[in-house]
Amino acid sequence: MRAHIPSGIDFRSPHVTVTPAEAASRAARLLARPAVINGLTVPNRIAMAPMTRMFSPGGVPGEDVVSYYARRAAAGVGLIVTEGTYVGHDSAGQSDRVPRFHGDEQLAGWAKVAEAVHAAGGTIVPQLWHIGMVRKAGEPPFADAPAVGPSGLRIGEDEPTGTAMTRSDLDDVVGAFAESAAAAERLGFDGVEIHGAHGYLVDQFLWSGTNRRTDAYGGDPVARTKFAAEIVAAVRERVSADFPVIFRYSQWKQEAYDARLAETPEELEAILSPLAAAGVDAFHASTRRYWVPEFEDSDLNLAGWTKKLTGKTAITVGSVGLDGDFTKAFQGQGAPIGSLDNLLDRMERDEFDLVAVGRALLQDPQWAEKVLAGRFDALAPYDAAAIKTLS
Ligand SMILES: Cc1cc2nc3c(=O)[nH]c(=O)nc-3n(C[C@H](O)[C@H](O)[C@H](O)COP(=O)(O)O)c2cc1C
Numbered sequence: 019m020r021a022h023i024p025s026g027i028d029f030r031s032p033h034v035t036v037t038p039a040e041a042a043s044r045a046a047r048l049l050a051r052p053a054v055i056n057g058l059t060v061p062n063r064i065a066m067a068p069m070t071r072m073f074s075p076g077g078v079p080g081e082d083v084v085s086y087y088a089r090r091a092a093a094g095v096g097l098i099v100t101e102g103t104y105v106g107h108d109s110a111g112q113s114d115r116v117p118r119f120h121g122d123e124q125l126a127g128w129a130k131v132a133e134a135v136h137a138a139g140g141t142i143v144p145q146l147w148h149i150g151m152v153r154k155a156g157e158p159p160f161a162d163a164p165a166v167g168p169s170g171l172r173i174g175e176d177e178p179t180g181t182a183m184t185r186s187d188l189d190d191v192v193g194a195f196a197e198s199a200a201a202a203e204r205l206g207f208d209g210v211e212i213h214g215a216h217g218y219l220v221d222q223f224l225w226s227g228t229n230r231r232t233d234a235y236g237g238d239p240v241a242r243t244k245f246a247a248e249i250v251a252a253v254r255e256r257v258s259a260d261f262p263v264i265f266r267y268s269q270w271k272q273e274a275y276d277a278r279l280a281e282t283p284e285e286l287e288a289i290l291s292p293l294a295a296a297g298v299d300a301f302h303a304s305t306r307r308y309w310v311p312e313f314e315d316s317d318l319n320l321a322g323w324t325k326k327l328t329g330k331t332a333i334t335v336g337s338v339g340l341d342g343d344f345t346k347a348f349q350g351q352g353a354p355i356g357s358l359d360n361l362l363d364r365m366e367r368d369e370f371d372l373v374a375v376g377r378a379l380l381q382d383p384q385w386a387e388k389v390l391a392g393r394f395d396a397l398a399p400y401d402a403a404a405i406k407t408l409s
Pocket residue numbers: 067068069070071101102145213215216266304305306335336337338340374375376377378405
């Protein structure tokens with residue numbers, strides 16, 4: 019009998035047992051299924067979460083970045099979402115070591131990444147990023163560029179210290195996202211992910227804490243979604259109809275873990291519906307712990323609600339494989355919160371479609387291959403030192 023989590027009751031029942039062989043075959047059965055996102059078939063349900071690495075001097079991903087991604091594709095990651103890459107707008111970023119998704123040299127570097135990932139049997143989408151008001155003026159790659167955002171406000175500030183974007187600024191940024199998406203398709207990528215999460219530019223519009231505009235881009239949740247929806251529509255217009263467009267969003271912000279875009283499923287629906295209508299094929303609902311219920315009276319996590327409300331493909335994420343309890347259920351000790359069994363239960367119920375793995379995949383490039391093969395004993399425990407290298 020496989021371990022089963024009674025919702026909200028007892029996550030650590032000592033009565034449930036499951037043999038390692040049963041656990042392995044269940045993991046393989048559920049995670050090895052292909053997933054479809056618009057015209058793309060992802061070979062399995064494991065995605066690599068986007069992770070900024072800052073190993074691309076001049077914004078150019080080099081050979082080490084190529085092999086970093088290819089290594090993970092060769093070891094079973096079905097879909098790679100690249101680290102955030104700056105779109106072609108001078109205020110988009112603040113590091114010369116973060117890759118860019120514009121410029122000849124930068125795009126030539128990315129073409130090699132896509133080619134190597136495909137040769138290894140994987141699929142890959144770049145994450146397109148503008149950091150907005152997170153930018154500190156004077157920082158590279160374009161030192162003179164101002165910090166821009168919906169209202170010129172940084173998280174936690176009451177008074178603007180940056181530039182509130184004009185209509186023409188909005189058009190420029192929308193155009194920059196669309197341009198990078200067109201480049202992604204031209205270079206052979208399998209889709210794009212728009213970074214609308216974690217308190218960066220697109221999320222600064224979505225969230226009332228940073229969006230105080232009184233024009234059509236501010237006010238209620240639907241108005242605050244207008245900028246994001248314009249980006250999605252512009253991207254959609256520049257790429258083929260079957261080219262996947264993924265939108266990543268979060269309740270939490272980098273500088274405000276407790277912030278929320280939506281307090282109720284109705285508010286969430288008001289935000290997600292215009293994005294789905296504008297052409298999003300899949301939502302990547304970023305949470306810090308995938309097992310935390312998003313709203314009262316339901317076990318569904320944020321990805322679960324996203325799928326339920328939009329009917330779109332949903333990707334979950336958050337602390338998968340980091341807990342020491344991750345495979346404990348397979349030793350006859352129940353299905354602890356955060357365990358692989360908990361994740362598989364949710365996947366079996368179709369709560370979400372894919373699972374993105376971040377830090378565990380930095381630690382262990384072979385993580386996906388080991389989980390798909392049920393070699394749980396071989397998983398390397400996470401150590402924060404893994405963030406420092408590009409191994
Ligand atoms: C080093 C590092 C860099 C990250 N950079 C990005 C990023 O560029 N874009 C993004 O959307 N999320 C970024 N994240 C968040 C991850 O995509 C992911 O949501 C988070 O790490 C939780 O997943 P995990 O618990 O499996 O690591 C980053 C996380 C880490 C650890």
